[in-house]
Amino acid sequence: MGRELDETDKGILYMLQREARNTTAQEISETVGVSPSTVRNRIDQLESDGVILGYHPEIDYEAANLSLRVLFVCTAPAVRRGELTDKVMNVQGVIDVREMMTGRRNVHIEIVATDTTDISRISDAIHELGLEVESSELMKRRQMQPFNHFQFTNLDEGTTDGPNE
Secondary structure (H helix, E strand, O other): OOOOOOHHHHHHHHHHHHHOOOOOHHHHHHHHOOOHHHHHHHHHHHHHOOOOOOOOOOOOOOOOOOOEEEEEEEEOOHHHHHHHHHHHOOOOOEEEEEEOOOOOOOEEEEEEEOOHHHHHHHHHHHHHHOOEEEEEEEEOOOOOOOOHHHOOOOHHHOOOOOOOO
16 A cells, blocks of 8 residues: 655655756745755655655657657456566567556557667567557657646646645
8 A cells, every 4th residue: 555645745746746857855845835854854755665766857759869659559468467568668669568457458558669660670579478469559749747636736827726825
């Protein structure tokens, strides 16, 4: 079972999701209403508890001349799904794997390829592992945002709806 998050933890996580690299403990503390040392201690604890798993750059693959991003929607036998998703992460070019809870089309695999030959190589590797590719879609763009359950939704407008308001 996971760790219970209080409003301070939720505010810290929200701020880190928005921009972990350029957000200081001081800025987070001003938003969530605690001291910078409390923010640093909470981040350390969230990392130790496995709530924060890491900090990853968001890459614009098109700007890096890697514009071929493909989403493979696959089916794996339910009893082998975890094993197969672990193995598919070792295929060069795979950047994201998502396991769905039920039904067919229960594994989604995002890849980055250099050309169509590379797409074929990755597709063949996916098949060889025992996954059945149901569809493949060329991706144009992916957008993400912080989980707004943390209630800090008006930060871009200069106001907060945090726990201390």
